[in-house]
Amino acid sequence: MPSEELDTRILEVLAQPVGVFRSSLAATAEQVRVAVEAHPVSGNGRPPAAGAELGAFASGRMDAERFTSLLVRSEDLDDTTLGQIQDAHVALTALLERSDTLLHVDVAPGGNLRDAVAGALAEIGRAFGAARTFELARSARFEAAEHASLVRGFGFERWSRAERECAPPLIVHVDGADLRAGGLIEFLDGALKIVLVVRGAATAAPLVPLLRPHAFVMQVSDASDLARLATWEGAAVAALVPEGAARFIHDPSGGDQSWNRLAVEFVPDAPRAALAGYSIAQQAEDLEQLAALALKPPAPSAPPVPSGPPAPPKNNEPVTDPADTLAAWLIEQADLKDTV
Secondary structure, three states, X not given: OOHHHHHHHHHHHOHHHHHHHHHHHHHHHHXXXXXXXXXXXXXXXXXXXXXXXXXHHOOOOOOHHHHHHHXXXXXXXXXXXXXXXXXXXXXXXXXXXXXXXXXXXXXXXXXXXXXXXXXXXXXXXXXXXXXHHHHHHHOOOOOHHHHHHHHOOOOHHHOOHHHHHOOOOEEEEXXXXXXXXXXXXXXXXXXXXXXXXXXOOOOOXXXXXXXXXXXXEEXXXXXXXXXXXXXXXXXXXXXXXXXXXXXXXXXXXXXXXHHHHEEEEEOOOXXXXXXXXXXXXXXXXXXXXXXXXXXXXXXOOOOOOOOOOOOOOHHHOOOOOHHHHHHHHHHHHHOOXXXX
16 A cells, blocks of 8 residues: 555544544644734834734634733733743744644665654654743743754653644654654653554564553554554554554553453464564564463462371371361350369
C-alpha cells in the first residue's frame, strides 16, 4: 500500500486525538491574534471587541467585549510585551499552516529513530511554548534570558503533565533496520501515541523493550487494528510490521500480571541470520522475553492425598484420640480435674 494511502488510514483511525490537537492549536492562535490586533485602542480608549475575530466560535457563547478585556489590557501592552506576544503569534501561525504535515516523521535510512521523534516533538512543543510565552508576556513575567527560546523549540522533556496529556499522535516511517525502539521509552508518558510504519525487513519483536506495565504496545500488520490504540487514554506505541514479524498486543487494562496484559497472535520461527546489527542470539532473546511475559503460570497443585493406613506413632508412643485431647483441655480450663 502506498505510504500516503496508509497514512490517510492511520489518521482516520486516530481522528479524535488529531482533531483535538488541531482545534486547540487553531483556537490558541486565534486568541493570540486577537490580543495582537486589540492593542491599538479604539476611540473610547478601550481595545475593540473580539466578536468579529472569533466569528462563529464566539457567537452565542461568550460576551466578546468581556472576552477581550480578560484576554488583554491595552495599557499593559508596551512595545516589548507586544513584541513577545507577536513572536508567539508567528510561531502558532506557522505551526497551524503545517498542521497537515506536523504529525508526520520520516526517518532517513540509517537515521536515529529516537532523535527524529524528539525533534518532531520539539517542533510540536513550540505550540505549548508559544502559549506559555503569551501568558508570561501579558502577566509581565516574561524573562528574555529564560523564556525567549520557548517559541523556537520546546522539547518533550520540558512539557508539563497537562501538555503531555494533550499531545497529538505521531506517524513515523522508519526502516526496519533502524527500528531501535528502546530509545522511545522516554516518550511513554502522558497520552502521546506513536505509530511506527516499518519499511523493509525488521527483527521479529522490535517493540519488546517497550513492554512496561502501564504502556499500551502493539505489533500488528493491519492499520485497522490501530482502533484499540485510539481508544487507549494513556501513552502508546504501535508498529505496523512486515510479514514474518511477531504480532501481539500489550494492553495494561488486562490485569496486574504480564500474562493478563499480553495477547500474542503470532510468533515466528527462530531467527536464522543477523539483521541490522542484531545478532541471532539477540533476536532470539527478544522472542524468548515475549514468550516469557505471555506465559501463564501453572495453577498451584493440590496437596497430595495420603494413601494407606496412617503411619505408626514414633517411639511406640500411644495414639491419642483427638476427642480425648480436646476433652482433657476443656477439663483443665474448667478446673474440674480435682472435682469428686
